[in-house]
Amino acid sequence: MPLPIELADVEHAAARLAGVAHRTPVVTSRTLDERAGANLYLKADGLQRIGAFKFRGAYNTVAQLGEAERAGGVVASSSGNHAQALALAAALCGTRATIFMPSDAPASKRAATEGYGATVVEYDRYRDDRDVLTRAHAREHGMTEVHPYDEPRVMAGAGTVGLELVQDVPDLDVVAVPLGGGGLLSGCAVAVKGLSPATRVVGVEPEASPDYVQSLAAGERVQVEIAPSICDGQLLPTPGERPWQVISSLVDEVVTVSDDEVRDAMRLLFERCKVIAEPSGASARAAVLAGRVSGNRIGVVLSGANVSAERFAEILGCT
């Protein structure tokens, strides 16, 4: 069975994103490398527009909509980075976005999304099924739903992170990628395996929601219970359907990290590498720090940096 996306889709996404998205820098620390005995290449995609890789997939999707779809607008449910990403992508492509957000979402996230011109509609996360709401809204208002990860154009756009990394850093032994729904990892796996087949690809998910680890062990998508975690961008009960097809075919391994490991990585990134990462954004670095990713030349995707100064201080125990 063909996979939902292939290398050409990621390459076309890169062409669409050229001049619109940032080509984010690869940050290195030779001093840390010498002490650790390995070379790390940190793809700092928190420096992407809206502060996370999500802009890539959202823009790659909205930019491909036809005239009629653009006239109708786009809709999604998200309290996180996909909300801002879709809001900005819609504004840049001359269409409008409606975002369903839980009524208890932080005011700052709502304000940021509205700041990009989107309409925010609240729902009750305990009473309402957000997927049902979103789909009904799309049908009723003639809008196009843009799923945050189970959508080939979103996956291909996210894959440009991996594409840029292997273009900028040849001969990587392994690339470690944060894993939630699977949009980022599936796109990166297609790009990395396409351009550099010998490079291993490792996904990293929080131990609070090990849905990919358990699904891979079972050989099929399973549901897990979600425990509390600071890694709010990766807490999903089951793999996305299309990402799962790619990840179960192409990814070499999925490992988990604890919240404390993520905290250590956030502090190391801040104090030694001078890079900001939100918890989910630091998860792949945490797996390397904890010794769960082996290789001499290790690519590490830092997927996002959307964390307020207060929340950052709180997570690191500075308060």
Added chain:
Amino acid sequence: MPLPIELADVEHAAARLAGVAHRTPVVTSRTLDERAGANLYLKADGLQRIGAFKFRGAYNTVAQLGEAERAGGVVASSSGNHAQALALAAALCGTRATIFMPSDAPASKRAATEGYGATVVEYDRYRDDRDVLTRAHAREHGMTEVHPYDEPRVMAGAGTVGLELVQDVPDLDVVAVPLGGGGLLSGCAVAVKGLSPATRVVGVEPEASPDYVQSLAAGERVQVEIAPSICDGQLLPTPGERPWQVISSLVDEVVTVSDDEVRDAMRLLFERCKVIAEPSGASARAAVLAGRVSGNRIGVVLSGANVSAERFAEILGCT
């Protein structure tokens, strides 16, 4: 009278630093730019080795020492970024460094400097004259003193920050640069005026030590009283002699910023631009934020990012 350095010195420094120092990225935020009605280009030199621009000047100096000088080693007094910069430069060039540090310097700074292989000697900042100590030590042990800013090779190395910025971003109206002793600003002024004569150059110092503002008003170097400030990298009572010659000739204007303005800039940089800056490192961004630097295309030097998570949280009032 010829100036202590000229464009060729900065260009030669850039050649020496190629492959050794990082060519640090220029960070932009189109959303912030659209709201402010100006385009800002942030030269993120906190991503430089040792976390600050100081590595450039230290390495450019040590790399030019003759065999006899290298055999003797280098010495400086610094409790800040110059200490780590000189320690790393010495290690890379196969020589040794001795750093005089005040006995009340933070343990983390001492540990970082020793981590690069330097010998740290403590002095009493209330009893001892550090310049006298350093000079005596150099003479007694046959070592070469590397002044943190009043040294042409240090100034030329620091100037590569400005060189890279105008190479990467053409047609800047103005470049804003943090100003303490004057090594960074003097080097950047030579580079910017040499490559892009129409670009204005503005220095930014804390209002707690307005030695350059007052010296420029007086037409000669004057001494000022230093007030307490979070901008610990810029608190000097009088301009450096050689930097003064350059700055009084080439720099268009020097402005001051308050600690609160610097705090606002640090928070904006963290939350919106995803860039870490220590207080002195954020001072030029603070001047732009406060409306003290005008232009449509504004280059801003972020000079350093050496701040612990705890200190960062404390400065921003998150504790």
